[in-house]
Amino acid sequence: MGRKLLMRGNEAIAEAAIRAGCLYYFGYPITPQTEIAHYMARKLPKAGGVFLQAESEVAAINMVYGAGSTGARVMTSSSSPGISLKQEGLSYLAGAQVPAVVVNIMRAGPGLGGIQPSQSDYFQACKGGGHGDYRQIVLAPSSVQELYELTVEAFNLADKYRIVVMILGDGILGQMMEVVEFRDEEPVEHYEKPWAVTGHGNNRKQNIITSIHLDPAVLEKMNRELQKKYELIKQKECRYELYRHEEAELFIVAYGTVARIAKSVIEIARREGIKVGLIRPITLWPFPAEAFDKVMDRAKAFLTVEMSSGQMIEDVFLAVNGRRRVYFHGRMGGMVPVRDDILEIIRRMYDEHVRKG
Secondary structure (H helix, E strand, C coil): CCCEEEEEHHHHHHHHHHHCCCCEEEECCCCCCHHHHHHHHHHCHHHCCEEEECCCHHHHHHHHHHHHCCCCCEEEEECHHHHHHCHHHHHHHHHHCCCEEEEEEEEECCCCCEEEECCCCHHHHHHHCCCCCCCCEEECCCCHHHHHHHHHHHHHHHHHHCCEEEEEEEHHHHHCEEEEECCCCCCCCCCCCCCCCCCCCCCCCCCCCCCCCCCHHHHHHHHHHHHHHHHHHHHHCCCEEEECCCCCCEEEECCHHHHHHHHHHHHHHHHCCCCEEEEEECEEECCCCHHHHHHCCCCCEEEEEECCCCCHHHHHHHHHCCCCEEEEEECCCCCCCCHHHHHHHHHHHHHHHHHCC
């Protein structure tokens, strides 16, 4: 690792994208992620790239489609209502297998909601907000350092699998400032892109980037190929953190900012003699169900904590598969779960599942 800088989360994402070889950024301002566009406007042209503020979010995602079709590394960013407007374009990117990185720094909803942080876009990101049987890799950092590192990794994954990779953060992560230690050289992976629209001078077969296939047999074949790719990603790219899991009897499941709060709860509970651990999904899709299998022999119960009405909990239920009880605590509308409320639930779980045996 190399130079250390105090940076806002949004700026760390932008700097990481440039270091990862992003050449094109198309976006539209919206709180709380506008600093990404500001940073790109200043720095990307100096790095030999192109920044363009589109006239709308719809225009931005279609510009991503066009630039990505040439094989260039490309990114867009927005916040919840803006990402909603990009959904058709995300489906097109998936259908045409055009790699791209999309950043969503979530705010509270539904509708215009408010500019406070939220995690209520989990369904949209992980289950597919656009139409069709498609998936996108979803990465969930929990620190500014991870925002930097996972943004670089997002570009590698996008090119490796010809897929959209979404960085799913929230308004706290985007706006908070932390020290970031940058590498002297980024682990940029380079992939051949024979599929790209780059001009051929009549020296090869014409490349066509499209997601429309009017013959249903052809469309089904394409969909089956996509599903095979998604299964491979499930096998190869699940990522998670197990924190204080040794001998833990109760587990909190949380991601992003909420996982940071959960860690402070765990330390207090441990001082009270309650053995609590944390499962922190880093890939929200593919969801790391294997993490639950690793702790199931000693886990008595699980508590899912989210800044939503309960969205990730559905994947937690599937991973637990009825083997243990799953509790939930969530806050909405930009309200953040607080330590004392989570701790009180942990104490009740301990009384019910551990103390009473």
